[in-house]
Amino acid sequence: MKLVVASLAVLAALCLQGEAKTFTRCQLVAELKKHKINQLKDWVCLIEGESSRRTDVIGPTNSDGSRDHGLFQINDRYWCNNGSKPGKACNVTCAELRTDDITKAVSCARTIYKAQGFNAWVAWRNNCKGKPLPDINMC
Numbered sequence: 588m589k590l591v592v593a594s595l596a597v598l599a600a601l602c603l604q605g606e607a608k609t610f611t612r613c614q615l616v617a618e619l620k621k622h623k624i625n626q627l628k629d630w631v632c633l634i635e636g637e638s639s640r641r642t643d644v645i646g647p648t649n650s651d652g653s654r655d656h657g658l659f660q661i662n663d664r665y666w667c668n669n670g671s672k673p674g675k676a677c678n679v680t681c682a683e684l685r686t687d688d689i690t691k692a693v694s695c696a697r698t699i700y701k702a703q704g705f706n707a708w709v710a711w712r713n714n715c716k717g718k719p720l721p722d723i724n725m726c
């Protein structure tokens with residue numbers, strides 16, 4: 588009985604993990620290159636600070652009640668709709684920003700970058716701005 592319960596728990600955990608991915612630094616670099624991202628070191632630094640390269644993260648609730656989603660920790664107050672319909676400035680659902688396919692997350696991150704630059708991301712301001720950036724030479 589115990590064994591069955593344990594196996595079910597493992598199965599459930601695997602299912603829940605289906606859409607979760609933690610990229611290695613070099614996998615992330617490859618993904619970002621695939622999406623034609625420039626300034627790779629800044630983006631890698633930003634993503635490492637925001638989500639530790641995990642696609643499915645929902646951040647803790649912010650002081651205004653909003654939350655941050657996915658690899659780029661994109662805020663649901665302005666950029667994604669926290670529901671079943673796509674919306675807000677990126678015209679996406681927040682769930683679409685937490686999938687292993689990072690196409691929509693990249694596109695939304697570009698929208699934010701165009702509007703506010705890297706300064707839109709607290710982790711970039713705190714960990715990357717004017718600081719040594721991650722070494723990606725071996726990737």
Ligand SMILES: *[C@@H]1O[C@H](CO)[C@@H](O)[C@H](O)[C@H]1NC(C)=O
Nearest residue numbers: 652653654663664669670681
């Ligand atoms: C977003 O949706 C989740 C679950 O549907 C809910 O727990 C959360 O409070 C919502 N966040 C906001 C800011 O509405």
Ligand SMILES: *[C@@H]1O[C@H](CO)[C@@H](O)[C@H](O)[C@H]1NC(C)=O
Nearest residue numbers: 672673674675677678679680
């Ligand atoms: C938002 O995206 C949906 C499909 O995901 C599309 O049908 C709709 O026209 C888009 N809305 C705007 C304002 O771009």
